[in-house]
Amino acid sequence: MADFSDKLVQILNYGSLNLGLGIGYALEIFDVMDEKGSALTLGELAGATGLNSRYLKEWLGIMVTGGIIEMTKKPDNDDTFFLPSSHGDLLCRRAGNNNLGVYTQEIPLLTACAMNAVKQGFKTGQGVPFSIYPDFQAFMSELAEAKHRKVLIQEFIPYVDQGRLEKRLQQGIRVCDIGCGQGVAVCLMAQAYPKSEFVGMDNHEKALEQARALSESFGLSNIAFINQDAAEIREASKFGQYFDYVCAFDAIHDQSHPLDALKGVKYMLR
Numbered sequence: 001m002a003d004f005s006d007k008l009v010q011i012l013n014y015g016s017l018n019l020g021l022g023i024g025y026a027l028e029i030f031d032v033m034d035e036k037g038s039a040l041t042l043g044e045l046a047g048a049t050g051l052n053s054r055y056l057k058e059w060l061g062i063m064v065t066g067g068i069i070e071m072t073k074k075p076d077n078d079d080t081f082f083l084p085s086s087h088g089d090l091l092c093r094r095a096g097n098n099n100l101g102v103y104t105q106e107i108p109l110l111t112a113c114a115m116n117a118v119k120q121g122f123k124t125g126q127g128v129p130f131s132i133y134p135d136f137q138a139f140m141s142e143l144a145e146a147k148h149r150k151v152l153i154q155e156f157i158p159y160v161d162q163g164r165l166e167k168r169l170q171q172g173i174r175v176c177d178i179g180c181g182q183g184v185a186v187c188l189m190a191q192a193y194p195k196s197e198f199v200g201m202d203n204h205e206k207a208l209e210q211a212r213a214l215s216e217s218f219g220l221s222n223i224a225f226i227n228q229d230a231a232e233i234r235e236a237s238k239f240g241q242y243f244d245y246v247c248a249f250d251a252i253h254d255q256s257h258p259l260d261a262l263k264g265v266k267y268m269l270r
């Protein structure tokens with residue numbers, strides 16, 4: 001009983017800590033502390049971040065008791081606060097593919113968007129539409145930045161099929177990225193392999209608009225984006241046996257009909 005009570009208290013505490021971490025990440029407080037690299041007083045932190053010191057004081061309390069930030073208490077001086085660089089390695093934007101800070105926003109975001117609709121769904125059995133997550137694509141784009149920017153071209157592609165995929169991409173093949181979201185991965189590939197031809201597919205028009213804008217900002221001419229439900233590729237697509245390589249990053253598991261999407265992949269491959 002005591003063990004279970006401890007466990008529940010721990011869950012509640014960590015839940016609150018997650019919210020505090022999400023705020024610190026979104027407002028880039030960790031990044032500022034990390035860049036400074038030394039212990040800061042509350043006033044110095046408020047000055048460096050441009051944030052309200054009363055709010056920062058409460059937030060620092062959560063971070064210190066949660067073991068994220070270290071506090072040094074001096075009898076006659078102001079308290080100082082320090083983010084160890086080993087914590088910055090995982091919490092800050094500079095962490096690239098090791099960035100766990102970005103994920104601290106996931107629970108707050110999903111709760112704010114969907115908690116009521118999901119509770120309602122338990123009673124009605126109705127699904128929860130994608131449109132209920134207005135900030136989801138922006139969050140996904142942040143994740144994509146963290147996941148793909150430093151890894152996709154440098155590490156992932158050269159590893160596939162013992163380097164053979166990279167060679168074929170360099171020579172020129174046709175590639176489809178299913179559930180491309182805001183297009184970070186497929187644009188990076190199109191930029192790295194100009195002789196290949198790329199199609200980004202998603203069923204979320206807003207994400208595709210941003211993907212097209214990203215491709216324009218890269219100045220790419222070997223890429224197209226289409227609005228296509230992956231579950232209906234076989235019925236609707238002109239792409240039967242068209243592609244040499246089909247990829248999907250983090251985009252099969254959360255679809256309504258993943259098996260149909262995978263059958264679509266088979267249908268599109270040469």
Ligand SMILES: C[S@@+](CC[C@H](N)C(=O)[O-])C[C@H]1O[C@@H](n2cnc3c(N)ncnc32)[C@H](O)[C@@H]1O
Nearest residue numbers: 144179180181202203204229230249250251255
């Ligand atoms: C987790 S996000 C991943 C986005 C991107 N691939 C990345 O790595 O950042 C999943 C994507 O799948 C898309 N998606 C979900 N269901 C889909 C469907 N039935 N057909 C096409 N895309 C779908 C969503 O719109 C979203 O952009």
